[in-house]
Amino acid sequence: MNIIFLGPPGAGKGTQADAISKERGMAHISTGDMLRTAVEVGTPLGLRAMQYMEKGLLVPDELVVDIVAERISKNGQQKSIILDGFPRNLNQAKALDETLKSLSYKLDAVFCFAVSEETAIARLTGRWMCPGCGANYHQKYMPPQQQGKCDKCGKTLQQRPDDNEKTVKERLKVYKKQTADLVNYYEKKSLLRKVNADREVKEVYEEVTKALDLLTREK
């Protein structure tokens, strides 16, 4: 079972991918995490990506695809995969098809998380992260025990600079523009499954889980 989670920032797809991958023993492949790891570990591809990230530039499609391909090939097929936040555009989607084919992976479904602007803003502007251990919090949905402090390591929590209302609106606009073609592409391949991600995390989780169970049975 190999799936993609598509959705704008604030749709909660990372949270869902995290929970579902753990429960089902799938590999959760998040482009953001992967780029950070490739840079930290200093792989040749990571070093190339770093040259762009340091300048605040977007990492080019071919490079992102190569890093994803490297990660999937390391997975060695023992595990099903959830791709979270990748592909971001039609170019990447087509390159991904080639990569999956060459590694004998089959894509089973693409879950498209739809979320209203209000919900996305509420979710993103309330996020707090620990600079020490990477733990995530939310002032409404997952507050730390002590205001502004990490439960696990006690460090002072931080907000990401782009998690403010104005930037979030801009990010949503960019996302929509980039992904319209992508949604069409997967719809034509009959892989697209729409998820109403405006609801509680638990409800969304149940919807995705049910769809996955159904897919598993169809296989």
Ligand SMILES: [Zn+2]
């Ligand atoms: Zn911490």
